[in-house]
Amino acid sequence: MGEARTYFDSAAADYRKRSERFPWSWIRGREARAVDAAVGSLADRSVLDLGCGAGLYAGRALARGARRVVGVDLVEAMVRNLPPGVEGVVADAASLRLGETFDRVISAGLLEFVPDPVTIFATIEAHLGADGRAAILFPAPLPAVLVYQAFHLSHGVRIRIFNRKAIAALAAGVGMRILDFRIAGPFAGVAALAHI
Numbered sequence: 618m619g620e621a622r623t624y625f626d627s628a629a630a631d632y633r634k635r636s637e638r639f640p641w642s643w644i645r646g647r648e649a650r651a652v653d654a655a656v657g658s659l660a661d662r663s664v665l666d667l668g669c670g671a672g673l674y675a676g677r678a679l680a681r682g683a684r685r686v687v688g689v690d691l692v693e694a695m696v697r698n699l700p701p702g703v704e705g706v707v708a709d710a711a712s713l714r715l716g717e718t719f720d721r722v723i724s725a726g727l728l729e730f731v732p733d734p735v736t737i738f739a740t741i742e743a744h745l746g747a748d749g750r751a752a753i754l755f756p757a758p759l760p761a762v763l764v765y766q767a768f769h770l771s772h773g774v775r776i777r778i779f780n781r782k783a784i785a786a787l788a789a790g791v792g793m794r795i796l797d798f799r800i801a802g803p804f805a806g807v808a809a810l811a812h813i
């Protein structure tokens with residue numbers, strides 16, 4: 618985790634700008650549309666974005682009509698770059714307990730970096746309202762994932778890859794289930810989750 622924090626700390630200043638450049642813009646556009654479909658309507662909903670980075674999904678949630686959006690990231694420099702209107706929290710999503718629940722929880726591109734992915738599922742479960750819906754985006758076992766892995770390895774960061782079975786087991790371990798599972802772009806999967 619230390620390596621991931623160091624990498625994202627150094628990447629924070631122009632993280633959003635870089636993700637707007639090709640090929641990331643194309644990849645992230647496809648991923649974002651899959652996350653939109655997985656998380657469902659955000660109109661007048663409260664949204665928690667875990668591992669929010671510079672706020673691609675948090676900002677998108679506001680644009681899609683969310684009434685309140687809270688973005689959580691380990692790296693303070695990321696949280697400082699959040700779009701106006703997003704409430705930022707600097708914290709480790711693995712141990713986060715805000716003491717409130719949300720209609721929607723989004724976690725995009727976080728799971729692969731944490732030492733124990735179970736902790737992120739436990740945080741999602743703890744913050745998801747009774748009828749809530751969560752969407753997670755993660756690297757899936759597709760050929761192009763090797764490029765994503767190599768990119769992070771070149772910055773000293775090892776990432777994990779998840780298949781549907783692994784996501785289902787992690788969800789079941791915290792009393793959640795998969796509502797929907799789809800491939801999103803060249804190397805990612807998206808799962809929609811709800812309480813059992």
Ligand SMILES: C[S@@+](CC[C@H](N)C(=O)[O-])C[C@H]1O[C@@H](n2cnc3c(N)ncnc32)[C@H](O)[C@@H]1O
Nearest residue numbers: 625668669670673690691692709710725726730
């Ligand atoms: C690949 S980026 C994705 C950012 C954003 N979700 C997006 O899609 O643009 C991963 C983010 O997760 C954050 N992160 C990594 N480990 C974390 C943790 N344990 N708790 C909270 N944030 C974490 C990093 O600082 C980084 O901003």
